[in-house]
Amino acid sequence: MFPPNFAHDKLELLYHGMTESLQIAIIATVAGVLLSLPLGLDGRAQSVAVAAGLDRARPDRARFAPSTP
């Protein structure tokens, strides 16, 4: 257990595993965050649309008159 093994072949193995882990983490974060942006906006898109008067189904909820009848 102690002391830790810092042999050269082990460090090679460690380096490969660690770079792969970092790649997994970074790619997953970038892809997940980019995909979550439209998803998260879509969750609230309706409230934005209503506030902006875009929701034709509920013009009564608009804060100003819709420009298109």
Added chain:
Amino acid sequence: MIIAILFVKAVGFGALAGMLALIVASLGFISKLVAEAVEEMSMRQVEAVRATGAPFLSLVIMGVLPQVMPRFIGFSAYQLDSNLRNSALVGLVGGGGIGATLFTAFQRFDYDFVLTIVLAIIAIVMVGEVLSGWMRRLFQ
């Protein structure tokens, strides 16, 4: 971790399974936080952009995104930090990366190397923590 097991069964051992599992985990978490951020932002800017006759996509890009961007960057930094930790975890169930190396070393009773790996993981997580904190301070 359960999602990781699911993806290992679906696409086989390797980094792809761990990546997909982490993507799904990040997706749910970040989109929930983005939705909350969009909910509590000011609608006045959205109305102002709408008043210029902008279509919906421009409305989102010019009215919504600038307001949520600092918080969004903060969420992303936190998620990167979290994924650095979780990428070690998904390796244990066959998701590739340092977790797979750790698991192999543990099964070979190569405990000296296990200690090396654990120290390296701790170092990486601490560096990631410092980096994400620095990034959040920079943008807020």
